[in-house]
Amino acid sequence: MSSHSTLDVHPLYGIMAEFATAGELVAAARKTHEAGFRKFDAYTPVPLHELDDAMDLHDNRVSLFTLIGAILGGSGGFTLASWISAKALPLNIGGRPLISIPMFIPVTFECTILIAGLTAAISMIMLNGLPLPYHPVFNVERFGAASKSKFFLCIETDDPKFDHAATVKFLESLNPEEVAEVAR
């Protein structure tokens, strides 16, 4: 409550804590989540599956979109093949049937993979909100290490539970190497 004044003077994105090890980060993230914070994020140079549990991250939409892409690609490929062979350009080749299902399987299969693969990659990037040219976390000077060797946790001001002084205190209680304010 008292921090609101600080916000006005100094537009703040959040408070960031830096940790030395993966274990500390996971523990910190779990505590933060348990403390009721929701608008916060952990930054780590390697994917940590433990964080998914600790932060309650269970977004399965990438799989869902990929499945939809696979179904659309497969049915599209099969339809394309049979439409071309039977309707658009029916060619009689040695009396073989126009609709020859075994012969359509390769194209169907490739279309399934193509569309599913593209959906998987594109939906991952889109759901992650990328490409994003600017993000406040990079304002923290040491944040560059997040892609190499250090672990970070940032609680954002948007969180309803955010309170400047209290949040700083809370983060300091997690035994970080450093706590920093993140300019917006």
Place this chain on the structure above:
Amino acid sequence: MTTTEQSYAMSPQLADTVKKYQQTSAFVGLVFLALTISGYFFVGAQQFLRAYLVGCFFWFGAGIGCLGLLMVHLVTGGAWGMMIRRPLEAGTKTLYVMWLAFLPLLLMAPKLYLWADPAHAADKIVQAKALYLNMPFFWLRWVIYGAVWLGLTTLLNKWSKLEDETKSTDYSKKLEALSAPGIVAFFLTITFASVDFLMSLDPTWASTIYGFMQAVGAGLTALALIIAVLAMMTKYAPMDHAVTKKHLHDLGKLMFAFVMLWAYLNFSQLLIIWSGNLPQEITWYIRRLNGGWEWVSLSLLLLHFALPFALLLSQSLKRNANTISRIAIFIVCIRVVDLIWLVEPNFTSVDHPLLAISWLDLTAPIGFGGLWLALFFRALPERPLLPLGAPDLQKALNHGRDH
């Protein structure tokens, strides 16, 4: 948590269960084998032999599949194999009997195999293949197969036992060293065995992928059986704490891969023969895509591929011992249909294919199944359920526990 002090011998409850299974399957096996043999007199020699071939080759496949999987595991390692190594070893021990079970087929070959029938000796196609398809060589090959299969089985089991007892890595190395060429021998023998016993039912037809398909089919049968057995054992000590969900998951993935591989190989064969449409090849499919057999083909497509494929995509179904074992048992059943589909249509006419299955086609696989399972369950309790001398055992036990 798993510790090295724990024993991996069978718990008494499990031993009881296995004994019960063994007795039941022995009983069922004997009854159904007796029924099958009665078919020789009631239904006729040829129909009896066809059904006998289905049952015998199917359960031989289960045994040889265990041998193949065992050797693949010994070469590549991996936690999945550590959990099923003992069941696989038990499975290989059935080969002694299953090899001998081919004897009636050899003895009565002229009644089953056209090429062995003197009445067809003058046929052009039979003569073209006479250098390979003749009775003395047929017998000789059977002896060679036996030497390879039983030799491998004997040595692998012996060294595995010694590995346990001595805890010496010498035997681990020996096992690996034997398995690598063993896999080569496995592929060659099962290829030629499937040409001999299955493909030559129709001497006019040939397909190069056939042996590979039978090897994969046998592997799938064996894997499904062993998964079912393992899932059953997870209810009892020591497997209840040794087997993690991750192990089941990996085995499920492997079964999924086998299902896909089976479909892939079958589809490849179908597409190539379908598009070629050559009279000497396509007849094989004409018999299987007409006269009622098309429904069997379709059900194979749906039940042998599509359904297991869809079910095994799910992570949770693979990680649950109950569901994975049900899927595995289902796959074993549909594998029998696949074998019937391979054998029976050879005896229908190309011009008027007709779906005609005798009751023997059911009693023979059940009979041999009972026999096989009885042998298997007899061999299973002989040794600790995990390979205690294997170098990577601890790592395998920790598999799926590190998170």
Place this chain on the structure above:
Amino acid sequence: MKISPIAASALAVLSFAALGCSRLDMQDQPKYRPQRPSQFFADGRSERQPVEGTIARGTLDEDTAFYQGKDAAGKDIEAFPIAVDKKVIERGQQRYDIYCAPCHGRIGNGLGMIVRRGFKQPPSYHIDRLRQAPVGHFYDVITNGYGAMLNYSAQVEPRDRWAIVAYIRALQYAENANINDLPQEARSRIPAAGTAPSKAQQSEPIAPNDTDFSNFPAVPATPSGVPGAAGAGAAPSNQPERK
């Protein structure tokens, strides 16, 4: 996706070059099609005349009666050198309407469309001189021209010329026909007694040599002078035999 930039640019340059220069894709092949100009021959034609003094196979044209309409003495022949039947006359009518009618008119009265536009009027076929003229005469005129008329040998083949002659004979016959010459059932179609039958109705073709034409259909009335607008006659399925 990555494509080698070098390969891509080379491809691009080459393909544009290819598109820019000429249509490489077999659009213009180094071969001659009919009437295609030639750079090679002095007269610029790819189609060559036979070497002088040579005769192509099948064009010896020894049969003077058929090819020239003359007998051995050089006189116009009186009888057709081909068998004339209904099909020949139908063919003759069709060819006549295409090649002759523009000047001679569809009924042979010499009042075709071209004549109306200033071409010298040819005589009607129905004058006595032409009614008496031997068939060889007509053939000779078609082949070699006559007066203002240029020859039609390039446009009408010999067999078609005879067919046209046969049709001219039919026109002449029809112009002077009597109602009694008509078959019985055709007579009933004459509108009313005393009414002058139209020219077209009169030009009922009749065989010059007594072939039976009892089933010959009436030629529908057609507006004269507009060939091709309607009723260009016989089915083309029986072409005269080509040499």
Place this chain on the structure above:
Amino acid sequence: MSQPVELPSEIKVGNVIDEGHSLASVSDKIAGIVLKRKTTFGWIVGLLISFAVLQSLMAAATMLFVKGVGVWGINIPVGWGFAIVNFVWWIGIGHAGTLISAILLLLNQSWRNAINRFAEAMTLFAVMCAGMFPVLHTGRPWLAYWLLPYPNTMDLWPQMRSPLLWDVFAVSTYLTISAVFWFVGLIPDLATLRDTSKKRWQQVLFGALALGWRSSARHWQRYEKASLLLAGLATPLVVSVHTVVSFDFAVSMIPGWHTTIFPPYFVAGAIYSGFGMVLTLMIPVRKFYGLEDIITMRHLNNMAKVTLATGMIVSYGYALEAFFGYYSGDMYEKYMILNRMTGPYAPFYWCLILCNMITPQFLWSKKIRTNPLILWIISIIVNIGMWLERFVIVVTSLHRDFLPSSWSMYWPTVWDWATYIGTIGLFMTLIFLFVRVLPIITIFELRMLLPGARVKEPVAR
């Protein structure tokens, strides 16, 4: 039956990554190759030589465009010559990359991490080289888009029942998905490069390519899912690609082509030659960049084992071809296999047997598997052997037509060779550029192998 259990300590086969590395040191080492290392003289010479070789492709392609496919050695019975031989060869080489990155990811084989990026790049470049041939062999490469199904003024559609069209779908899907997979794998590493670089232009360049990746846990969660899905899709894809390539042959009715073993046998052959090529390239790169601590003996050993295994499958294929040549009872098949073994191209066949069947048998020995030099030589022999295999399959089956009057021989012309050697130049040029401008090893996956990336939570759950 119960007995005291003593588990033996782990047998050391060699580690996936040598001890002494930390998160920071691994990141700096690999990123440093891109960012800090000076352009060496050797690299420039290598690039220049490759680029010079590439010019032979340019010359050959120009010649082809001007004169048409008549400059090649193809003739009436052998209508498929070098173009398809080299197409199949290159496509096969590409397979190892996807196999390493996708299948081994699914199988949780951690040894893949050091080599997958390189192998994937190799896949991409090999598929590009492969793609050259079908496009060039039409003789009118500027009309290559006709192969795609799109509404056009000719009212024509591609023949969906033709394996050659399946090839179009399979190869373009393969190229697309490989590129996507490769790029997705690069994103976190590009972020590392962005954050490590001190130069502004590099920061901007890598920053743009990294798409603003900020190593967020929420991103990682979806990223891992997408990676797994892509791997799951790429695995059947890679099998399908060479399967479809094999259909190009098997679906026709030429003796020696129309055989059902072709799909699995081609796939194994592809992996075989692919691993051969990975070894051929990896061993010098490892030496040159001093990566012995990251690409360890264990990698070489494992790759050699895969090479041996796939070599055995290929040999199984040769054996079956010969056996079924007899067993089929078909006189054309019989003649085909006899002609292969004793006909005018017999030396090629026996050379192929020597390269592909005999040579890999040396890999049974662990000594040889862990000797980089011998392994490197064997890998080159494997590459030659697999090339010979395609040559033998294509040429010996075609040059004896069903109609003896059209029997003929096929010999490549200088332009055939120039095209083929030129694609090797293209491949090497791309490889040289790649090792210079991008991290050749997946940094973030290497980090995952380190103890620093393990979670030892101080708090009990």
Place this chain on the structure above:
Amino acid sequence: MSIVIGVIVLGAAGGALFELIADSRYATRQGDAREQPIPFSHMHHVGSMGIDCRYCHTSVDNSDWAVIPPTKTCMNCHSQIWVGSSTLEPVRESYRTNQSIKWTKVYDLPDYVYFNHSIHVKKGVGCETCHGRIDQQALTWQEPSLQMRWCLDCHRNPAPNLRPADKITTMGYVPSEPQEVLGARLMKENHVQKLDTCWTCHR
């Protein structure tokens, strides 16, 4: 990834644009009346004079080639009519000097297309079907696009474009019975087949 999407979108747009251009009248020259050395008018000769097509194009019904008439054919009439016209001087000059008039080809098929006039005429495809109302074209223009699609439209389904043999040269033809009935009947009578294999036209 946006780059990939951008490439895909741009590629699709480029492809669509390419198709639009390829399909445009500019590219196909459809409806484009060509300049000729002598402004020969079909409208005059066919429309107002009523001369049958075959008077000049003599071989249309028995050869693959319809024939551009020789100068002599012009002179059949123009030896008498319009003899003083300066417009026709090139014709007279050609006749005098025996040099061909260099007409500009309007219906210029690529050399890889095999086309035969006589079979089309024999099977009942009228002149008008491909060449349009020639009796209304002062300078001859290219009536259809001549794209392969246009050929195939008819080759895949010939019935709507068939007419009786005696109506081949008719302009402004109106079928005497419903075209579906007539077309189906003529298909049968003239043994018209659906010929859309590659080698029908590309030999």
